[in-house]
Amino acid sequence: MKCLVVSDLHYSLKQFDWVMEVASNFDLVIIAGDHLDISGYVDGSVQAAVVMKYFRRIRSQTKVIVCSGNHDLDAENSDGEKFSKWISKARHSDISTDGDALEMQGAFFTVCPWWDGPHTRDAVDAQLRKDSERRTGLWIWVYHSPPDASPTSESGRGHYGDGDLSRWIEAYSPEIVLTGHIHDSPFIPQGSWADKLGSTWVFNAGRQPGPVPTHVMLDTAEQSASWFSMAGAEMVRLDQTLTRPIPQLEDWPGWSR
DSSP states (O other), X not given: OEEEEEOOOTTOHHXXXXXXXXGGGSSEEEEESOOSOTTSSSOHHHHHHHHHHHHHHHHTTSEEEEEOXXXXXXXXXXXXXXXXXXXXXXGGGTOBOTTOEXXXXXXXXXXXXXXXXXXXXXXXXXXXXXXXXXXXXXXXXEOSSOBXXXXXXXXXXXXXXXXXXXXXXXXXXXXEEEEOOOTTXXXXXXXXSEEEETTEEEEEOOOOSSSSOOEEEEETTTTEEEEEETTEEEEEEXXXXXXXXXXXXXXXXXXXX
16 A cells, blocks of 8 residues: 655645645545645635635545644634534545545554643543554554654754653554654754564654655565655665664665656
């Protein structure tokens, strides 16, 4: 299965256009949160309506998973915690989103919401506990924030990851966690787009300007993950130990652009 993984598009319509243009080349497109931009000049409800149209257009070409990020919160639940209400409408278009699970080609995906308080966090804990009993094949989490104390959560000013996610990874040992949130991690010396916590791979593609977003191409059959950005391209083998520095993609035998 070939998956395209992006995150933090922040209402960059040119980047959404790019995802839409390449979507048919993949079995699955995963957009790991922060679809909207709370600092943007366009009203949030308008952004949500436009982004939902992009989700549907991408879904017309391939399967899609989207989770919420901190920029996507537009409502409060009964506990007074913020959540992304608009993103739930994606289910009407056969798109997996917050709270969902998806089985596909030997992989089991758990899609987690951005949590704003203890009640939603407890709901995510229950979701992961439930899915741990259902998991088959590769277990892959889609979760906007990277784990704390990981190169994937390094901002250049310290780690800004999710400590609860770190504990959940230790408890449940998923094979892969797909994240975003910290834009600069792949581009700074202390950071990285890839990390391995025990037996769990963690990926954060980061964010860059321009029409092409940073992205990870995950190939479960080839057991590889490749990262592409204006800074270059790198690759890790999922069946091997993580090495640093991560090799440039051009260094792998048989690879050609």
